[in-house]
Amino acid sequence: MKMLVVCGSGLGSSFMIEMNVKDVLKDLSAEGIEVEHSDLGSATSDMADLFICGKDLADAASGLGELVVLDNILDENELKEKIGDKLKEKGVL
Incomplete structure (x- = not known):
């Protein structure tokens, strides 16, 4: 599985x-997931x-594919919850 974090203008926030995300994946013991940014x-979409x-960016990114949309990009608890839920939904966890 591959995840891509996207931001609006470059690479800072992504x-x-x-x-x-990599820290969250470690905490969740999720292995074999590649994470990049753009x-x-x-x-x-590929x-x-x-x-x-x-x-x-949710509206602009909606055409890419399946999204995890963060209300607060600095909230690691929100990130962990949403990533965890998505991985459980996909049968990865």
């Missing part, structure tokens, strides 16, 4: 979220199985 303009973004 890189930070990528690091947090700007929204460069992202394509780049990942699951896309992660802030709510400000």
Whole structure:
């Protein structure tokens, strides 16, 4: 499985979220999941199985594929809950 974190203009916030996703995956003991980051303009639907973004980009990112939309990109608890729920839904956890 592959996840791609996208942000609006570059790589700053998406890189930070990528690091947090990797920490969350460790906490959840989820293995074999690749995580990368990109700007929204460069992202394509074939780049990942699951896309992660802030709510400000949800509409623009909706065409990419399955989304995890974060209300607060700095809230690691929200990230862990939403990633955990999505992985359980997919049968990964």
